[in-house]
Amino acid sequence: MAKKSMEVVKGIDLAKYMGRWYEIASFPSRFQPKNGINTRATYTLRDDGTVNVLNETWNDGKRGYIEGTAYKADPKSDEAKLKVKFYVPPFLPIIPVTGDYWVLYLDDEYRYALIGQPSRSYLWILCRENHLDEEVYNQLVEKAKEEGYDVTKLKKTTHTNPPPEAEDAPADTKGIWWLKSIFGK
Numbered sequence: 001m002a003k004k005s006m007e008v009v010k011g012i013d014l015a016k017y018m019g020r021w022y023e024i025a026s027f028p029s030r031f032q033p034k035n036g037i038n039t040r041a042t043y044t045l046r047d048d049g050t051v052n053v054l055n056e057t058w059n060d061g062k063r064g065y066i067e068g069t070a071y072k073a074d075p076k077s078d079e080a081k082l083k084v085k086f087y088v089p090p091f092l093p094i095i096p097v098t099g100d101y102w103v104l105y106l107d108d109e110y111r112y113a114l115i116g117q118p119s120r121s122y123l124w125i126l127c128r129e130n131h132l133d134e135e136v137y138n139q140l141v142e143k144a145k146e147e148g149y150d151v152t153k154l155k156k157t158t159h160t161n162p163p164p165e166a167e168d169a170p171a172d173t174k175g176i177w178w179l180k181s182i183f184g185k
Contacts, residue, residue: 004148006102006104006116006118006147006148007104007147008079008080008081008102008103008104009079009080009103009104009105009106010078010079010080011078012080012103012106013110014045014049014051015045016110017043017103017106017110018043018044018045018051019042019043019128020040020041020042020128021040021041021042021043021113021126021127021128022038022039022040022126022127022128022129022130022131022157022159022163023039023040023041023124023125023126023157024112024125024126024127024130024131024132024137024156024157025124025125025137025154025155025156025157026039026122026123026124026125026154026155026157027121027122027123027124027153027154027155028153028155029122032057033057033059033064035059035060036057036058036059036064036157037057037058037059037157037158037159037160038056038057038058038130038157038158038159038160038163038164039055039056039057039058039157040055040056040057040130040163041053041054041055041056041126042054042056043070049071049072050069050070050071051069051070051071051082052067052068052069053067053068053069053070053084053086054066054067055067055068056166058164063164063166064090065090065166066086066088066090067086068084068085068086068087069084069085070082070083070084070085070101071083071085073100080102080103080106081100081101081102081103082100082101082102082103083098083099083100083101084098084099084100084101085097085098099117099122100117100118101115101117102115102116102117102118103115104116104143104144104147105140105143110128111127111128111129112125112126112127112128112132112136112140113125113126113127114126114140114143114144116144116147116149120147120148120149120150123144123149123151123153123154125137125140125141125144125154130159130161130163131159131161141154
């Protein structure tokens with residue numbers, strides 16, 4: 001049986017979506033450290049309508065990060081289907097890697113979101129704060145399940161309180177976190 005096509009948010013206000021989002025849970029990915037904590041993304045709208053993406057995570061007390069660009073997959077569509085492009089490895093960014101970023105759910109106040117992509121291999125639950133009410137979390141998990149995701153793969157992200165600031169932690173300037181993540185560590 002073929003999976004139904006996913007419903008995505010329509011009419012997203014990109015300017016309102018900008019800012020910091022904390023990863024509450026996600027499917028483990030080879031692009032993120034297995035033991036990363038305080039994972040978050042910061043989005044900044046550029047003058048040309050594209051979005052600067054800064055993904056950060058802390059591993060062994062060091063801040064790992066990668067920057068990229070997001071843009072509407074189809075500029076004429078009102079669907080919240082974006083493409084995100086990063087250059088890897090982060091310490092020598094020469095290889096472009098592009099992925100889908102589909103906003104599957106977004107509350108009216110832009111406080112929490114469910115992000116996925118067409119293959120259903122990646123899933124994120126994001127929130128403006130580094131914690132999310134369990135009832136809301138469960139509603140987002142149920143929405144993901146309805147969209148055909150195997151939600152048993154979701155892993156909650158650990159966050160400290162207060163969240164760290166980038167200036168407070170040494171940076172992983174060699175990209176060791178990224179190399180480790182390729183090998184599943």
